Amino acid sequence: MVLTFLGRESEDPSSKECCYIWELLSMALNELVLEGLIEEEKVDSFNIPQYTPSQGEVKYIVDKEGSFTINKLEITRVHWNNASNNIENINNDGYNVSRCMRAVAEPLLVSQFDPKLIDLVFQKYEDIVSECMAKEKTEFINVTVSLTKKK
Template identity: 75%
Template sequence: MEVTRVLRMKEGMGDTSYAKNSFLQQTVISMTKSIREEAITNLYRSTLPGSMAIADLGCSSGPNTFFLVSEVIKSVEKVCQELNHGSPEHQVFLNDLPGNDFNSIFKYLESFKEKLRNEVVAGELGRCFFNGVPGSFYGRLFPRKSLHFVHSSYSLQWLSQVPEGVENNKGNIYMASTSPPNVLKAYYKQFQRDFSLFLKCRAEEIIDGGRMVLTFLGRKSEDPSSKECCYIWELMAMVLNDMVLEGMIKEELLDSFNIPQYTPSPSEVKLEVEKEGSFFIHCLETSEVNWNIYEDTR
């Protein structure tokens, strides 16, 4: 399966679109606000750029795209005001796979920019330039030493491809308690290759002293088949197996289908960063999020 060709969030603004069903992801972006602000403050104070290049990798579309960009730009403006500096120009690069709904992003861009100007009440907002960058972040996307700040939220758990050698994962569509050991190993190896490549590419693109804030859908357990990350896929596999029994889908099609995702543990993320060697970890935190996020809003 060509993941880069078929994987994307549901486009548009309809009832089943990602834009209308991504409150959980927005909550996670809000939870990491203090980490982003600290990274941006330290970055700006150490480099004092006249032009700030910001990349959101796996930007998707809808409110979360604009929410993240707004939060980042307002953080830059805040530190400028604290230092009594004029606003830099903001270059914003929005990246996702080619099938992403970039049209929706740019359709609402002017109204977003106007809203942002109104929200930056102290001082004048620096000029903002927006660019869509379709392509996989498991490869080079930008010129060398061109980015100041890179952000990615709930995207890096997606792999560049379904791991090879998982044909014997019968009855499952992901890592599960019943998966053979070679399946768990294949998924981990694919994560290692992908994340290491991601780090290598970003190391070439980020300026010296630049910063990254990455948020994964991950797990606390060291067991890759633990319920905290695999249960939802086990439920889906049960439904699909019932559909096989009812003759709605063919068994061989189910056996050939596996989800290209890996939810790493903190130690696995740390290990790959240290092995690749281009970055230092300033902060590594874990947080629990209620998947039924609407219960927390009552």
């Protein structure tokens, strides 16, 4: 069995590499609070349960559970907008990442906030992401593990 999932290189579970893209979404929501369009209490009570393990944590859990042998365990880096290597897409970085995150986060957001505001949330998010990507190298950390079931 081969699994690939979001992870982190750092042993610090609050490091920037695992949750930064979500922090940018919270910035977009907080801008709407400042504009009076979303109640601060709703943002404060909104949580997305996500955990991105380190390579060491994955190894520990697999070994502790005991049913599988690890054949290979590695970390890879993937730019937030993998298409950004294409010069034609360079100006669409924030748009592309925003649409990807919208596919993941929109169902969670509409259950907490007014569905009429979702387009505005993701427009603000796109702007924030574009600005961030223009200033720094933005990457996801993927953990890939190849496992064999023990006999």
